[in-house]
Amino acid sequence: MTGSRKKIVALLLASTLTTQLAACGTVFYPERKGQISGRIDPVVAIANGVGLLFFIVPGVVAFAVDFATGAIYLPGGRRAELGPNATPDSLNQQLYASTGHQINWQHDAVQVETLASIDQAQQRLLVAY
Structure with a gap:
């Protein structure tokens, strides 16, 4: 492997690990932080799962951070209804x-x-x- 290929692979690996340690949900959807529960966003779960394929620790950390911040949950968990004579x-x-x-x-x-x-x-x- 040449020196430039090693640098590209090292940069790619470092950026992948950095985003996994930061957690995909918090990177992709920072506005979701603070949610308590809801349906899990499959995009974020799959992206965090990719971290499990590379190394166990980054994937586990990504899931832990996203669950702790609430960024893994889809928005809109509440629903409001009013009667026909609402004022x-x-x-x-x-x-x-x-x-x-x-x-x-x-x-x-x-x-x-x-x-x-x-x-x-x-x-x-x-x-x-």
Whole structure:
């Protein structure tokens, strides 16, 4: 093996081990840190599993870090439902019970609309994102 090939292989191995020790979930999805539970993201689990193929320790460390930080879990573990006669006050009560925060309905950034169907709500949410 020539000197340049050895350097490339060494650099590739070092970068692979570094990302495995940092844990794939925390590298790929840093916004997921802090989640407590949920469904496991198969992409992160497979990427961490690749570390197990190279060496046991980096793979185990990657899994441990991702489970400890919560980055291995898929987002959106909660679901909210409202009855057909929901009002801003009833919504505020449910939000406060779930999150501890209330909404100031008079704030300029808050828009309150009455929608005729679930389809309209889905369309509005898709436009928002």
